[in-house]
Amino acid sequence: MITLKRLQNISSTRFRRMLHVVKVFKGHSPVYPRFVQLLLTYKCNATCPFCYQDAEKMKIPDMSISDAQVIERNIKKSFNFKPRIHFFGGEPTVNADFVEILKYFSNSGYKTSMTTNGINLLKFGREIVEAEGFKDIHISLNDLDFDRVLSTLKQISDIDVNKSLYITLNCPITEINQDKLIDIVEKFEHSKAHCLTFQHRGFIWHNGFTLMDHKLIKDQYEIIRKRKSSIPILFHPNIKSENIEAYYTDKKFPYNMNKCYFPWFVLFVQPNGNIIPCDEINIMVGNAVTESLKDIWNNSEYVAFRRNIIQNGISHSICHRCDHREY
Numbered sequence: 001m002i003t004l005k006r007l008q009n010i011s012s013t014r015f016r017r018m019l020h021v022v023k024v025f026k027g028h029s030p031v032y033p034r035f036v037q038l039l040l041t042y043k044c045n046a047t048c049p050f051c052y053q054d055a056e057k058m059k060i061p062d063m064s065i066s067d068a069q070v071i072e073r074n075i076k077k078s079f080n081f082k083p084r085i086h087f088f089g090g091e092p093t094v095n096a097d098f099v100e101i102l103k104y105f106s107n108s109g110y111k112t113s114m115t116t117n118g119i120n121l122l123k124f125g126r127e128i129v130e131a132e133g134f135k136d137i138h139i140s141l142n143d144l145d146f147d148r149v150l151s152t153l154k155q156i157s158d159i160d161v162n163k164s165l166y167i168t169l170n171c172p173i174t175e176i177n178q179d180k181l182i183d184i185v186e187k188f189e190h191s192k193a194h195c196l197t198f199q200h201r202g203f204i205w206h207n208g209f210t211l212m213d214h215k216l217i218k219d220q221y222e223i224i225r226k227r228k229s230s231i232p233i234l235f236h237p238n239i240k241s242e243n244i245e246a247y248y249t250d251k252k253f254p255y256n257m258n259k260c261y262f263p264w265f266v267l268f269v270q271p272n273g274n275i276i277p278c279d280e281i282n283i284m285v286g287n288a289v290t291e292s293l294k295d296i297w298n299n300s301e302y303v304a305f306r307r308n309i310i311q312n313g314i315s316h317s318i319c320h321r322c323d324h325r326e327y
């Protein structure tokens with residue numbers, strides 16, 4: 001096991017480069033999880049038509065503060081350094097214990113971050129920004145209400161008097177905004193966001209893809225790429241211009257099918273404590289409330305899942321348009 005504390009602080013790019021060696025461990029992960037994705041709830045206060053989250057999962061009860069405390073103690077006991085805790089969902093802020101859970105991890109010395117649609121930031125903005133160790137927020141631009149999101153960004157930035165928070169604006173490319181990518185850049189590059197990330201529609205391959213106009217997206221992608229912007233503008237996945245058509249039209253297009261290291265360094269905890277090897281893969285490999293995470297991290301189910309990626313590449317269809325492997 002690599003237990004060096006400094007592993008926590010090296011950049012993600014360097015870390016991912018190091019992960020090329022994991023193949024020799026045949027499915028074992030020699031590193032402790034660097035990130036824990038804590039899915040606080042699968043429920044949401046929005047109904048984005050493109051969303052990949054599965055309605056069936058909303059039946060899973062939300063994570064309670066008492067379970068979150070058990071999970072925190074389990075992390076501390078199992079791993080030699082503190083992973084970053086990323087609050088995710090569903091919409092993490094609709095969990096009734098959200099603020100308590102955030103403060104509990106924060107007061108226990110973890111770096112924390114979250115992805116949110118921003119709707120509840122009017123209510124919880126101050127608690128979030130002022131939580132010790134909270135360094136990174138991803139706010140999603142899921143609809144065309146640009147003014148709401150602009151004012152949320154301003155509000156968050158105003159609360160962050162020390163300017164220590166990194167604000168990323170996540171913009172999924174959907175049928176309703178696919179003709180507005182340049183407008184979005186122009187509107188938000190001078191906002192309070194530090195980075196704008198466009199996300200090609202991902203994860204699930206369903207009819208929504210047929211509503212996507214790859215030519216329109218490609219034309220704007222090329223203009224945005226050449227343009228000088230005052231903040232970084234990223235595309236995830238970072239597919240080349242000449243592959244955009246295939247990405248949207250050809251199910252067999254082999255987008256990065258041999259590499260995914262996520263299950264080697266990210267731990268996904270569902271609201272009921274179940275551990276899944278990745279966000280959308282419904283294979284339960286343990287439970288963080290009832291079992292030791294140290295035992296789960298390299299148990300036979302987890303190792304078999306990772307080994308399958310090494311031997312067969314990415315074989316789950318849900319993974320075909322997932323961009324996690326680029327982070």
Ligand SMILES: C[S@@+](CC[C@H](N)C(=O)[O-])C[C@H]1O[C@@H](n2cnc3c(N)ncnc32)[C@H](O)[C@@H]1O
Binds near residue numbers: 050
């Ligand atoms: C599932 S949401 C959960 C967090 C929160 N509710 C939000 O919207 O930010 C996580 C991220 O995935 C993005 N997203 C949802 N469905 C997507 C899809 N089909 N393709 C690409 N990104 C998607 C959202 O815009 C958001 O940035």
Ligand code: SF4
Binds near residue numbers: 045051089090091
């Ligand atoms: S706000 Fe997030 S989780 Fe909710 S429906 Fe939209 S993308 Fe999905």
